[in-house]
Amino acid sequence: MYETLPLSFRVGFSAGSDIAPEETVPAAVPGNAQLDWANAHEYPPYAFADNFKEFSWMEDVYWIYKAEIPATEIPDGKRVFLATAGIDYEFDVYADGEKLLYQEGMFTPVELDVTPYVKKGFTLTISVYPAPKIPGRPADRTQAAASVKPPVSYGWDWHPRLIPSGLYEEVRLEVRPVAHIRDFETRYLLTDGYRNAEINADVRVSQAGGTVRWTLLDRSGAVAARKEFPAEEENTAAAVLRDVDLWWPNEQGEQALYTSVAELFSAGGEKLDEKRQRIGFRDVELKMHPRAGIDAETFPKGRNHAPIQLMINGRRIFCKGSNWVHPEIFIGTITRETYEKQLDLAKDAHFNLLRIWGGGIVNKESFFELCDEKGILVWQEFPLACNNYEGTPHYLAVLDRESQSIIRRLRGHASLAIWCGGNELFNDWSGMDDQSLALRLLASNCFRMDPMRPFIPTSPLFGMAHGNYVFRYPDGRDVYEVMPERHNSAYTEFGSPGMSDVDILRTIIPEEELFPPKPGGAYEAHHAFGAWAGDTWLCPSTAEYYFGESKDLEELVERTQFLQARGYVAIFEEARRQWPVCSMSLNWCYNEPWPSAANNNLISYGGRPKPAYYAVKESCRPQMASARVRRFLWKKGDLFSAELFLLNDLPEALPALRVKAFLTLPDGRRELCVWNAPEVGPTGNRQGPAAVFRLGDYADCTLTLTVEVEDRPELSSQYEFLYRNPGHKKPDESKALNQ
Numbered sequence: 001m002y003e004t005l006p007l008s009f010r011v012g013f014s015a016g017s018d019i020a021p022e023e024t025v026p027a028a029v030p031g032n033a034q035l036d037w038a039n040a041h042e043y044p045p046y047a048f049a050d051n052f053k054e055f056s057w058m059e060d061v062y063w064i065y066k067a068e069i070p071a072t073e074i075p076d077g078k079r080v081f082l083a084t085a086g087i088d089y090e091f092d093v094y095a096d097g098e099k100l101l102y103q104e105g106m107f108t109p110v111e112l113d114v115t116p117y118v119k120k121g122f123t124l125t126i127s128v129y130p131a132p133k134i135p136g137r138p139a140d141r142t143q144a145a146a147s148v149k150p151p152v153s154y155g156w157d158w159h160p161r162l163i164p165s166g167l168y169e170e171v172r173l174e175v176r177p178v179a180h181i182r183d184f185e186t187r188y189l190l191t192d193g194y195r196n197a198e199i200n201a202d203v204r205v206s207q208a209g210g211t212v213r214w215t216l217l218d219r220s221g222a223v224a225a226r227k228e229f230p231a232e233e234e235n236t237a238a239a240v241l242r243d244v245d246l247w248w249p250n251e252q253g254e255q256a257l258y259t260s261v262a263e264l265f266s267a268g269g270e271k272l273d274e275k276r277q278r279i280g281f282r283d284v285e286l287k288m289h290p291r292a293g294i295d296a297e298t299f300p301k302g303r304n305h306a307p308i309q310l311m312i313n314g315r316r317i318f319c320k321g322s323n324w325v326h327p328e329i330f331i332g333t334i335t336r337e338t339y340e341k342q343l344d345l346a347k348d349a350h351f352n353l354l355r356i357w358g359g360g361i362v363n364k365e366s367f368f369e370l371c372d373e374k375g376i377l378v379w380q381e382f383p384l385a386c387n388n389y390e391g392t393p394h395y396l397a398v399l400d401r402e403s404q405s406i407i408r409r410l411r412g413h414a415s416l417a418i419w420c421g422g423n424e425l426f427n428d429w430s431g432m433d434d435q436s437l438a439l440r441l442l443a444s445n446c447f448r449m450d451p452m453r454p455f456i457p458t459s460p461l462f463g464m465a466h467g468n469y470v471f472r473y474p475d476g477r478d479v480y481e482v483m484p485e486r487h488n489s490a491y492t493e494f495g496s497p498g499m500s501d502v503d504i505l506r507t508i509i510p511e512e513e514l515f516p517p518k519p520g521g522a523y524e525a526h527h528a529f530g531a532w533a534g535d536t537w538l539c540p541s542t543a544e545y546y547f548g549e550s551k552d553l554e555e556l557v558e559r560t561q562f563l564q565a566r567g568y569v570a571i572f573e574e575a576r577r578q579w580p581v582c583s584m585s586l587n588w589c590y591n592e593p594w595p596s597a598a599n600n601n602l603i604s605y606g607g608r609p610k611p612a613y614y615a616v617k618e619s620c621r622p623q624m625a626s627a628r629v630r631r632f633l634w635k636k637g638d639l640f641s642a643e644l645f646l647l648n649d650l651p652e653a654l655p656a657l658r659v660k661a662f663l664t665l666p667d668g669r670r671e672l673c674v675w676n677a678p679e680v681g682p683t684g685n686r687q688g689p690a691a692v693f694r695l696g697d698y699a700d701c702t703l704t705l706t707v708e709v710e711d712r713p714e715l716s717s718q719y720e721f722l723y724r725n726p727g728h729k730k731p732d733e734s735k736a737l738n739q
Contacts, residue, residue, distance in 0.1 A: 002172075002174040002175055004174055004175065005173040005175065006173075007029075007067055007069070007124075007171060007172065007173050008067055008068075009029050009066065009067045009171075010024035010026055010027055010067075011024060011025060011026075011027040011033050011036050011037070011063055011066075011166070012024035012025065012037075012063075012064055013058070013061040013062060013063055013064065014061065014062050015061070015062065016062055017062055017092050017127040018094075018097075019062070019064075020064065024064075024066065025037060025039075025040035025041075026040065027065055027166075027167070028332070028333075029167045029170065029171050029332075030167060030168055030169055030170050030332040030333070031167060031330070032088075032164040032165065032166045032167075032168060032331070032332040032333070033058075033063035033065070033128065033165055033167075034055050034058045034063075034162075034163075034165070035164070035330045035332070035333070036166075037058065038055065043055075046162065046329075046594075047507070047508050047594050047605075048507065048508055048510075048522075049508070049510055049521075049522040050521075050522060050525040052160045052161075052162045055162050058163075059130060059131040059163050060130045061130060062127055062128065062129060062130060063127075063128040063165060063166055064125060064127050065125065065126040065127075065128070065166070066123060066124065067123070068123055069117070069118055069122050069123070070121050071118075071119065071121035072118050072119065072121070073119070074115055074119055074175070077177060077178050078115075078175050078177060078178065079113055079115045079175075079176055079177075079178055080114055080118045080173055080175055080176075081111055081112065081113055081114065081173070081174045081176055082110065082111070082114050082124070082171070082172075082173060083109070083110065083111050083112075083171075083172050083173075083174050084109065084110050084167070084171040085109050085169040085170070085364075085365070085409075086107050086108065086109060086110075086168065086169045087103070087106060087126065087128065087166070087167060087169070088106040088128070088149075088165045088166055088167075088168045088331070088332075089104070089105070089106045089128070089129070089131070089132065089148075089149045089165055090104040090105075090128070090132060091103060091126055091128045091129060092125075092126070092127045093110070093112065093124075093125070093126055093127075094123075094124070094125040094126075094127070095114060095117045095122050095123075095124060095125075096122045096123055097125075100114075104132075104147075104148075104398050105148055105398050105401055105402040105405070106148075106149070106402075107148070107362050107405050107406050107409075108401055108402055109405065109409075114173070126167065126171075128165050128166055131143075131149065131153075131154075131163045132147035139154075139155070139161065140155055141154045141155060141156065141359075141386060141387060142387055144387065145387035145388060145389055145390070146390070146392065146394075147398070148383050148398055148402045149383070150359060150360050150361050151359050151383070151385050151386070152325070152359040152360050152385070153329075156359065157527060157531040157536075157537075158325075158527050158531065158589070158592060158596060158599050158600075158601075159325075159329070159594075160525070160594065162329050164329065164330050164331060166332060167332065168331050168332035169332075169364070176273070177273060178206065178207065179205060179206055179209060179231075179264065179266070179272050179273075180205065180206050180264065180272060180273040181203060181204070181205055181206075181262055181274070181275050182204045182205060182206050183203075184201070184203050184260075184262040184275040184277060185201070185202050185412055186199065186200070186202075186216075186277050186279050186412065187199070187201075187202065188279070189452070190281060190282075190283045190313075193314070194246060194283055194314055195242070195244070196240060196241065196242045196243070197240070197241045197244045197281050198238075198240055199216070199225070199237075199238065199239045199240070199241055200236050200237070200238050201216075201227075201236065201237040201238075201239075201262065202234070202235070202236050203234075203236075203237070203264075204234050204235070205231050205233060205235070207233065208231055208232050209231060209266075209267060210230075210265050210266045210267050211228060211229070211230060211231055211264075211265040211267075211269075212229055212231045212235050212237075212263070212264055212265075213227070213228045213262075213265065214226065214227045214228075214237035214260070214261070214262055214263075215260075215261045215263070216239070216241065216259070216260050216261075216279075217258060217260075217261065218245070218258055219245065219256055219257065219258065221259075224241055225239040225241055227239060244256075244281045245258075246281055246282055246313050247280030247281055247282040247372075247375075247414040248282070248312065248313065248375065249352040249353070249376070249377050250347055250350070250351065250352040250376060251350060251352065251622050251649070251650065252312065252315070252375070255372065255373060255374065255375045256280060256281070257279065257280050257373070257414070258278070258279045258280075259279070260276065260277045260278075261274065261276050262274065262275050262276075278372060279414070280413075280415075281414075282312060282414050283311075283312070283313050283314065283452075284311070284312055284417050284453060284454065285310075286307040286308060286309065286310060286311070286454040286456070287307050287309045287310075287316065288304070288306075288307045289305065289308075289309050289489055289581050289582075289583060290580050291580070291581055292304055292305040292307075292463070292489070292581075304462070304463075305462060305463030305489045306461035306462055306463055306464065306489070307454075308456075308461070308463070308464055308489050308490045308583060308584065309489070309580070309583035310377070310417060310418075310583065310584075312377075315651060315683070316683060317583075317683065318576060318579050318583060318584070318649050319352060319353040319377065319490075319583060319584040319585070319586070320350060320351055320352055320353065320572070320576075320584075320585055320586075320620045320649070321346070321351040321354050321355070321376075321585075321586050321590075322346070322355070322586055322587050323354070323355045323357050323492075323493060323586055323587065323589040323590060324354040324356050324357065324363075324589075324590050324591065325357055325359075325360050325589055325593060326360045326363065327339070327342060327591050327592075327593060329593045329594050331361055334363075334364060335366075336366035336369075336370070338607075339364075339366055339367045339370055340370055342590075342591055342603065342607050343367075343371065345603060345607065345613070346374075346376055346590065347374045347376060348617065349613065349616060349617040349620055350617065350620035350622060351376065351620065352375065352377055353376070353417070353584070353586065354376055354377070354378055354379065354586075355379040355381070355420075355459070355586050356378060356379060356380050356381055357381060357589070358382060358383060358384050358385040358420065358421075358423035359385035359386065359423055360383075361383070362380070362382075362383065362406050365409070368413045368415060368416065371413070371415035372413055372414050375415075376415055377415055377416075377418075378413070378416050378417060378418075379417060379418040379420060380406075380410060380419060380420065381420040381421070381423055382399075382403055382406065382419075382421055382422055383402075383422070384421060384422025384423070384425060384438065385422050386424050386430055387430055388431040389425075389432065389436070389438045391436065391437025391438050399438055399441060399442070400441060400445070403441070403442055403445050403446075404445055404449065407419075407445060407446060407449045411449065411450045411453065417453070417454070418454050418455075418456065419442075419450070419453060419454065419455040420455070420456050420459055421438070421439045421443070421455075421456070421457040422439075422458055423459060424458065424466065425439070425458040426457070426458050432458070434457050439457045439458070442455070442457075443455055459492050459493075460490075460492055463488060463489035463490070464488055464489055464490045464491075464492055465488035465490070465491050465493075466492060466493040466494070466588075467493060468482070468494065468495070469493075469494065469495035469496075469497070469536070469588065469600060470495070470496070470497060470536065471497070471539070471542055471563045471564070471566075472539075472542045472545065478567075478570075478632045479567045479571055480630055480631050480632045481630055481631055483570055483571055483574040483575075484628060484630055487578060487581060488581075489581060489582060490582060490583055490584035490586075491585050492584060493587075494571050494587055494588060495587060495588045495600030496564045496565075496566075496567025496600060497536065497538070497560070497564060497598055497599060497600045498560045498561040498563065498564025498565070498598065498599075498610060498612055499528070499538060499556065499557045499560045499561060499597065499598045500557075500595060500596060500597060500598065500610075501557065501604065501608070501610075502554055502557050504604060504605075504608075505553070505557070505597060508522065508526055508595050508597065509522045509523060509597065514553055515552060515553040515556070516550075516556075517529075517538055517540065517597070519535070523538070523597050526595070526597035526598075527596050527598060528596075528597035528598040531598075536598075537596075537598040537599055537600065538560070538597065538598040539560070542560075543556060543559045543560050543563065546559070546563065546633065546722055546724075547559050561610060561611045561612065562720075564610070564611070564612045565610075565612040565614075565615035565616075566615070566632065566721075568602075568615055568616050568619070569615050569616070569618070569719065570632075571585070571587070572585050572587070572616055572619040572620060573619045573626045573628075573647075574628065576619075576626070576647050576649075577626060577628060577645050577647065577685060579683075579684070579685055587600070587602065587616070588600050590602050590603065591607070592604065593605070602616060618717070621714075622648070622649040622650045623646075623650060624646075624647050624715050624717055625644070625645070625646055625659055625707040625708075625709050625715050625716055626644075626645040626647050626707070627642040627643065627644055627661070627691075627707050627717065627719060628642065628645065629642045629643075631721075632721055632722060633721070633722050633723075633724060634695055634703060634721055634723045635695070635723070635724055635725060636696065636697050636698070636725045636727070636728070637694070638695045639692055639693070639694055639695075640663065640695055640703070641692045642661060642672070642690065642691045642692075642705055642719075643687065643688075643689075643690045643691075644659060644661060644673075644675055644687070644689060644690070644691060644707060645685055645687050645688065646659070646677055646680045646685065646686040646688070646715075647680075647685050648680045648682065648683065648684055648685065648686075650682065651682045651683065652682060653679055653680065653681050653682055654679065654680040654686075655679055656676070656679050657709050657710065657712060657715070658674065658675070658676055658677070658709070658710040658711075659674070659675040659676075659688065659707060659708065659709050659710070660673070660674050660675075660707075660708045660710070661673050661675075661706070661707050661708070663693055663703060663704070663705055663706075664703070664704040664705075664706070665696075665698060665701075665703065666698045666699060666701050667698070670693060672691035672692065672693050673689055673690075673691040673692075675688040675689055697725065697728055698725060698728065699725065699728050700722075700724050700725060700726075700728070701723050702720050702721070703720070703721040703722070704719070704720055704721075705718065705719040705721070706718050
């Protein structure tokens with residue numbers, strides 16, 4: 001890192017970019033202007049009830065950041081640069097009232113030489129414009145359809161309307177040598193069956209002269225390759241590395257990371273600058289599933305299932321994971337520690353892919369560094385979602401610059417697997433198609449700047465599926481009934497909702513509203529009602545259908561969380577059982593940016609796992625016994641049936657095993673069947689027999705199905721179902737009636 005000069009900002013609002021605010025308050029950088037103002041003026045917690053509405057006026061003012069920079073002596077051979085990875089969203093930069101930069105777009109970095117101003121001292125002003133909106137549009141996500149501002153902040157079915165802006169990334173005054181490294185990037189191509197790597201390290205320097213040394217260090221820190229050459233403004237070091245250690249996703253192999261180092265030396269041998277980049281050698285492709293192209297040689301040729309099966313280093317893998325949303329509304333408060341806590345949970349849940357949904361931000365650099373380390377593949381969408389992004393010249397110009405900045409920043413990460421144009425753009429409410437100029441532009445930039453990484457225009461495409469998002473469908477069927485009838489190539493969004501824990505609810509819902517939950521008020525503000533349709537995401541009618549009326553809040557929460565967990569077990573495992581036609585299972589959603597009352601998330605705000613997280617963790621074990629049961633609710637006389645499977649996501653075979661199925665009933669544990677299962681090959685499934693049992697006359701209870709693997713208890717699985725028998729009479733009641 002370069003030496004930096006002290007920099008302290010204050011922030012206030014005004015009616016124009018060049019109008020001084022009447023009042024300023026201390027600004028946290030990284031941070032967000034709205035939060036700074038609210039903290040300084042002791043606003044009530046924005047997550048409680050509907051307090052977030054207190055921020056609504058902040059959308060429509062200019063936020064003016066100011067910092068006083070004292071006169072500073074700068075040594076000969078040094079320059080001072082104002083540098084930041086991004087400012088949210090549209091802004092001007094001034095030095096003593098002189099405009100240095102205007103920019104629209106929060107993902108393009110800023111780098112300005114401010115040496116003359118620093119030498120004499122100056123006032124640095126960064127003026128952030130009001131949130132971009134399309135005039136005449138209703139106050140919803142469509143207001144963002146002419147900008148690259150993430151639309152989620154304008155209100156979603158799990159996110160309040162609260163639009164942050166400001167200095168969300170670190171802002172620095174960097175003292176650099178006049179001769180310094182401007183850009184450094186290491187590119188490679190795997191050859192010879194993924195054994196060798198042809199490497200090109202590109203080093204751009206601010207001025208020619210001196211020497212550039214490029215070094216590649218292996219995982220132990222030993223030198224794997226080195227080149228040294230006279231420094232031109234643009235330089236490339238080429239090398240061939242043989243027998244490389246490959247980078248693999250979580251549970252598919254090790255996450256081998258090399259370190260690529262560029263050093264710049266003066267003519268006299270003084271080290272002037274150094275930059276480092278971690279490299280994971282891996283190859284990624286998107287393929288059609290093996291049964292997709294059966295009729296490809298017949299005419300007329302047309303659309304078939306879109307390629308969506310990931311192949312890493314020549315190996316087809318099943319992708320298990322979730323849809324990631326940024327973990328804070330005020331994105332300036334997100335830290336590496338925030339990311340790491342939640343990514344550790346994802347890795348522990350056996351996830352190997354996170355879809356970064358197009359309605360939210362492009363995450364900070366530390367997110368991708370951690371994904372590289374933990375083996376979490378990233379499906380990265382550009383900031384387009386559920387809107388018709390018309391290809392006006394102004395919008396396309398901003399999208400062009402922003403997308404190039406995003407691609408340039410992320411393409412060096414081993415974890416980045418897929419580029420995607422955005423979320424749900426091919427439908428009647430968005431109205432885009434593959435001829436839309438915005439998507440053609442994104443495809444062009446991705447191909448030109450990152451040709452070896454797959455690009456798809458949107459999710460879902462033909463063959464893939466989004467939805468459904470509830471446990472019990474409007475037609476009365478549940479997920480256990482519906483999922484076995486579906487045969488999609490990828491389930492890239494699906495949900496099963498559940499409430500937050502009671503102690504969380506007490507921090508966001510006024511005491512008098514806590515129970516019973518009702519539409520309107522704080523519950524609706526926190527997406528328990530009317531979030532998507534009707535009584536979603538709380539779905540109290542579903543809980544009542546299965547369990548009857550809840551006596552208190554604790555019981556209602558327990559019941560909705562139970563259903564959420566059971567629903568996710570049904571979907572995750574059924575998707576895995578449908579391999580190789582199905583290649584992905586990604587629920588909506590993983591996390592949340594504020595505490596909701598009810599949501600489809602696996603972990604609550606702040607990184608607290610819900611019961612559903614632990615259920616999904618069990619269902620994503622790389623090797624396991626599984627059972628397809630086609631109904632959740634059972635009654636007297638039903639023929640209970642469970643189709644047995646062995647699932648194997650690993651590149652190693654699962655040997656022959658002995659599997660038993662048991663059903664626990666009120667009158668004891670019944671053995672249903674024994675299966676002498678043959679070997680299951682690498683990344684494959686094995687279907688076994690169906691275990692069946694005629695259900696008798698019992699009181700209402702929970703049925704527990706156990707699929708037990710002899711000598712391998714870690715592969716065994718357990719499932720819970722409901723049995724309801726309103727006509728059942730207890731023995732003493734029957735005796736009394738007979739008398």
